[in-house]
Amino acid sequence: MRPSVVHSREIQDRPVGYAGPNLDPTGLTLTPEQLGRGVYALVAAPPPKDNGGVIVGSRSALVVDAGVNEEIARLIQRIATDLSSVPVRYLANTTYHGDHTFGNAAFSDDVIILSSYQNRVSMTDLEGEKRIRSGNMYGNDAAFRNVTVWRKPDITFERFLCVDLGDQEVELWHFGPGNAPGDTIVYAPGAQVAWTGNFLGHAGVAPMLLEGSPEPYIRSLDAMKETLDVETIVPGHGPLGPARPAIDWMIAYNQWLLEAVRKRITAGDSEAEAIEQVAPPDMLSVPPGAPPQLARLNVNMHRLDVMATYRALAAERKP
């Protein structure tokens, strides 16, 4: 049976006054943080620019996410070469979004790109993707100048794929929609570390319901919780953290959001009114020591989530 696919589009509108994450690669640094034997997070500064990862086995290495353009993809490959004496043979994409995949084309053809089938299906409109992601470049119009090819994953999977790097297994999982329809988790079971892309951030950090809505997201999070014994998550953006509190928090926030927006719809609010009425709850708080731009971003993402939830619930009500 062929996998079912979703042909969706990211919400193009943003709430009034919205300011999204600054993902401009200018000045980006990636610092390796070892989390287990051969398992490294690449921690981006300043946050919330794109984090990444390198997983090293006895025969080959796998890179997690390709960076926002060729220059960053080359930086990632230099770091991977420094960390390991074996060749990079695999690249995993956690999402189709350009900030994670525009660097794909700068990896050699020998490097096999892996992701969910749904992520591959979502990679059709390069110009549209550059347009929408340019909103995150904060005026750096040159960031995507050399992005002319959107290299898609070579090998895809519906739910699960296991890769053997030699004495180091890596699991790729797709638990269902979250931030986007194809969210892919990269799990290193030996170290109990998972790269969660845009699917799951640190506890307290709002998601971005760009192509999703709370109910399916909760089902996907439940499936991840039941399936994986993760200790540490490396989100696509923002600080690393313990996995279980992050999953429980994300489920609780989605449930809260659903109820809060449902109440405003029942009260007769318009979308704009609901965005103003559903104030950020106390549970929305970035971890101690996080820079102030993350706290501001959290409020912006919350407003976007109210908008997305309002639209999802309004669409359900239509006959």
Ligand SMILES: [Zn+2]
């Ligand atoms: Zn991203």
